[in-house]
Amino acid sequence: MQKPSKQDFPVGKARRYLEPGPVVLVSSKWQGQANIMTCGWHTVLEFSPSLVGLMISAGNHSFRMIRQSRECVINLPTTALTDTVVGIGNTTGAEIDKFSEFGLTAEPALKVDAPLIGECHANFECRLREDALVDSYNFFIFEIVQAHVAETPEHPETLHYTGDGIFMVSGRIIDRRALFKPWML
Amino acid sequence: MQKPSKQDFPVGKARRYLEPGPVVLVSSKWQGQANIMTCGWHTVLEFSPSLVGLMISAGNHSFRMIRQSRECVINLPTTALTDTVVGIGNTTGAEIDKFSEFGLTAEPALKVDAPLIGECHANFECRLREDALVDSYNFFIFEIVQAHVAETPEHPETLHYTGDGIFMVSGRIIDRRALFKPWML
Numbered sequence: 584m585q586k587p588s589k590q591d592f593p594v595g596k597a598r599r600y601l602e603p604g605p606v607v608l609v610s611s612k613w614q615g616q617a618n619i620m621t622c623g624w625h626t627v628l629e630f631s632p633s634l635v636g637l638m639i640s641a642g643n644h645s646f647r648m649i650r651q652s653r654e655c656v657i658n659l660p661t662t663a664l665t666d667t668v669v670g671i672g673n674t675t676g677a678e679i680d681k682f683s684e685f686g687l688t689a690e691p692a693l694k695v696d697a698p699l700i701g702e703c704h705a706n707f708e709c710r711l712r713e714d715a716l717v718d719s720y721n722f723f724i725f726e727i728v729q730a731h732v733a734e735t736p737e738h739p740e741t742l743h744y745t746g747d748g749i750f751m752v753s754g755r756i757i758d759r760r761a762l763f764k765p766w767m768l
Numbered sequence: 769m770q771k772p773s774k775q776d777f778p779v780g781k782a783r784r785y786l787e788p789g790p791v792v793l794v795s796s797k798w799q800g801q802a803n804i805m806t807c808g809w810h811t812v813l814e815f816s817p818s819l820v821g822l823m824i825s826a827g828n829h830s831f832r833m834i835r836q837s838r839e840c841v842i843n844l845p846t847t848a849l850t851d852t853v854v855g856i857g858n859t860t861g862a863e864i865d866k867f868s869e870f871g872l873t874a875e876p877a878l879k880v881d882a883p884l885i886g887e888c889h890a891n892f893e894c895r896l897r898e899d900a901l902v903d904s905y906n907f908f909i910f911e912i913v914q915a916h917v918a919e920t921p922e923h924p925e926t927l928h929y930t931g932d933g934i935f936m937v938s939g940r941i942i943d944r945r946a947l948f949k950p951w952m953l
């Protein structure tokens with residue numbers, strides 16, 4: 584699969600890709616081993632600093648890796664990666680090397696040790712900001728410290744998981760800019 | 769606008785509607801006054817109890833109402849309500865009665881005082897479960913205690929906000945059930 588050419592992107596605008604609620608691939612690295620998990624349970628929390636919250640179940644192999652390394656990368660797959668997303672979600676990094684198994688490219692990040700997934704449309708490098716709700720709710724708050732986004736397409740088709748093996752697809756847009764005053768945008 | 773006929777829905781399956789990341793309308797009631805806000809910053813956190821986290825900016829009129837009443841209803845609008853969603857997001861309950869202004873029907877909930885929005889596809893009655901991150905991150909964790917969902921359509925077209933007045937639309941589905949083992953679903 585092709586790796587899109589990406590550019591630096593303002594971290595304060597990451598909501599453009601994350602607020603719509605797509606399934607993301609979270610990559611991590613700890614003690615020399617890299618891993619990837621799927622995640623549909625996340626939310627934007629702030630523009631500046633650029634904060635995002637992720638629920639990472641303690642049963643995941645990635646949980647300890649991310650907790651110990653205090654870093655991860657949130658990668659945005661498009662529908663071209665649907666079967667890869669499902670495969671990553673249904674396997675565990677305790678048994679396989681997911682980059683190798685799924686033919687994905689681990690690219691170096693700029694500010695964290697966790698790798699970027701080259702084939703994804705966007706990559707958000709994250710540092711752990713707040714772990715107060717990790718023990719009680721598996722809820723991590725990260726700060727996005729560097730962002731990389733493919734220039735095209737402008738509105739990629741993304742996957743939105745409903746459970747039961749069924750994804751909704753987003754991509755078509757509705758433009759209501761005319762209903763906003765400039766300071767609301 | 770028509771009000772869909774709704775049925776009780778298992779609270780543990782609310783992720784089906786919330787995990788895809790749609791814009792939701794959050795209704796609240798405090799000291800006799802009801803209000804509605806739009807929210808795109810939310811995440812599922814647990815199946816059972818059925819938990820969901822919402823970032824509600826302290827600048828919103830709804831913030832204090834929800835904090836004081838410790839309740840809200842998360843309502844799911846479809847694309848039929850696009851302009852209503854934008855209007856609710858661009859006005860404040862400090863100045864107008866949003867139910868009246870936007871022609872929405874406040875219906876009684878079963879377990880909370882906050883009203884359901886009759887015109888929405890689904891309504892999730894919520895009680896505040898955890899406020900530890902409210903002061904620092906405006907992040908509320910609610911338990912969904914009762915759910916009401918329209919029986920049709922099975923996959924409604926929902927709105928997913930990107931910022932800048934632009935929504936992505938979800939509705940078309942991709943079915944990958946065949947790639948899951950029964951216990952993964």
